[in-house]
Amino acid sequence: MKDQSTNQSAIPTTGFIRRYRLAEMLGMSLSTLDRKVRDGSLPKPTKFGEKITAFDAVEINRWLEERRQSA
Numbered sequence: 773m774k775d776q777s778t779n780q781s782a783i784p785t786t787g788f789i790r791r792y793r794l795a796e797m798l799g800m801s802l803s804t805l806d807r808k809v810r811d812g813s814l815p816k817p818t819k820f821g822e823k824i825t826a827f828d829a830v831e832i833n834r835w836l837e838e839r840r841q842s843a
Contacts, residue, residue: 785833788826791817 783789783797795805808814815831 783832783836784829787829788818789829789832791825791827794827794832 783794789797791805792802795802798805800808805814809816815827815835817825817827819825
């Protein structure tokens with residue numbers, strides 16, 4: 773059986789990532805993710821509907837690259 777966990781946890785380069793999936797991919801809780809959005813240390817998500825919020829994958833990848841460069 774093939775290990776699919778690496779494919780499922782890879783952050784896509786385009787499209788949108790649901791809030792709960794991004795938290796899982798980054799290894800943080802939803803409350804930590806929300807706190808980082810509120811304090812401006814994580815890009816703001818896009819609200820598509822009353823119950824649908826997602827992050828732009830391009831912005832998240834850019835944010836990750838900035839973090840890698842500053843480390």
